[in-house]
Amino acid sequence: MPATPTQARRIVLAARPQGEPRETDFRIETFTPGDPAPGQVLLESLYLSLDPYMRGRMSEAKSYAPSLAVGQTIVGEVVARVVASAASAFAPGDLVQAHAGWTTHALMDAKGLVKIDPAIAPVETRLGVLGMPGFTAYAGLREIGRPRAGETVVVAAASGPVGSLVGQLAKRDGARVVGIAGGADKCAYVKKELGFDAAVDHRRDDMAQALAEACPDGIDVYFENVGGAVWEAVFPLLNTFARIPVCGLIADYNGTTSRPGDLTVPALMRGVLSKRLTLRGFINYDLDSYREDFLREVGAGLRDGTIRYAEDISEGLDSAPGAFMGMLKGRNFGKVLVRLAK
Structure with missing residues (x-):
């Protein structure tokens, strides 16, 4: 059995962020992971995923998942290598996905890996x-969303890991796809690399007008990742019977005050009624029946090169807070990862 590391490192929640997270909201600790008990494995994290939902877990506000306690390791999924195993299903050297959090090593129950x-x-x-x-x-x-051939699909955060795949899948279904992204480089990537029909920069002062021009026949499916001003620009363009999967609202995750002129609840509900909109929030694990089809279709697209993706990788555990804060401000280009070990 490989030697158990005498020291490991993790990042814990030092304080609940008030608005935008700051470096002082995070603390790095060293610890000794110990040896696996029966049914456990000791993991060495190779890659850590940084995702917007983590900001919500840092808040005390009631949500679909419990809040982190101050002093608790920040949650997150990793790709890891098994270092030591006391579980028959895993051997040292195996590679696994695990919800180990922001840590270099973790003792985990084998069940669920x-x-x-x-x-x-x-x-x-x-x-x-x-x-x-x-x-x-x-x-x-x-x-x-259920896009049909000839419909217009709009996706926010279009260069990100969710939005980029939404658009590529909708194109496969024969839809016209418009991406909304932040900055000229991201918009160029969305059009030239991902094959979207149009891209709109949400940083433009005339973003709402530009979106209307990009969607002359209105919007039939809007995949919501952002909220805020982007949602307000989309809402008047929604066609009758439009479908809106609500995946995320990153513009509001830091809890900043809504600006004057935001879409009011009565106006929203009038639109939902008069246009017979389907507006539905979802959490991915509610839809697990799609997993096999997802792995088959997207896996095949990766192998033959017809599905493209981008990754934004920082190095070392110490870089995680800065990369996370930058992601919440849209500074990343693609899926945000931290490489922790070779």
């Missing part, structure tokens, strides 16, 4: 296009 075959795709894709973000895109679009 997912073994990874590195021959299928690069292992880090299990945290992005072939993992939770990709499955979120696939399941939300198939269950709620």
Whole structure:
């Protein structure tokens, strides 16, 4: 059995963020992981996934998942290598997906770990296009969006790990796809690399007008990842019977005050009624029946090169807070990962 590391490192929640997270909201600790008990494995994390939902877990506000306690390791999914095993299903050297959090090593119950075959795709894709973000895109679009040939599909955060796959899948269904992204480089990537029909920069002062011009026939499916001003620009363009899968609201995750002129609840509800809109929030694990189809379809697209993706990788555990804060401000380009070990 390989030697158990005498020291490991983890990042815990030092204080609840008030608005935008700050470096002082995070604290790095060293600890000794120990040896696995029966049914456990000791993992060494190779890649850590950073995702917007983590900001919600840092808050005390009631949500679909429990809040982190101050002093608790920040939650997150990793790709890891088994270092030592006291579970018959895993051997040292196996690669797995695990919800170990922001840590270099972790003792985990073997139940719930997912073994990874590195021959299928690069292992880090299990945290992005072939993992939770990709499955979120696939399941939300198939269950709620249901695009048809000739319809217009708009997706926010279009260069990100969810939005980029939503658009590519909608194109496969024969839809016209418009992506909304932040900055000229991301918009160029969405059009030239991902094959969207149009891209709109949400940083433009005339973003709402530009979106209307990009959607002359209105919007039939809007995949919501952002909220805020982007949602307000989309709402008047929604066609009768439009479908809106609500995946995320990153513009509001830091709890900042809504600006004057935001869409009011009465106006929203009038639109939902008069246009007979389907507006449905979802959490990816509610739609697990789509998982096999997702792995088959998206896995095949990765192998033949017809599905493309981008990754934004920082190095070392110490880089995680900065990369996370940058992601919440849209500074990333693609799926945000932290490489913790080779």
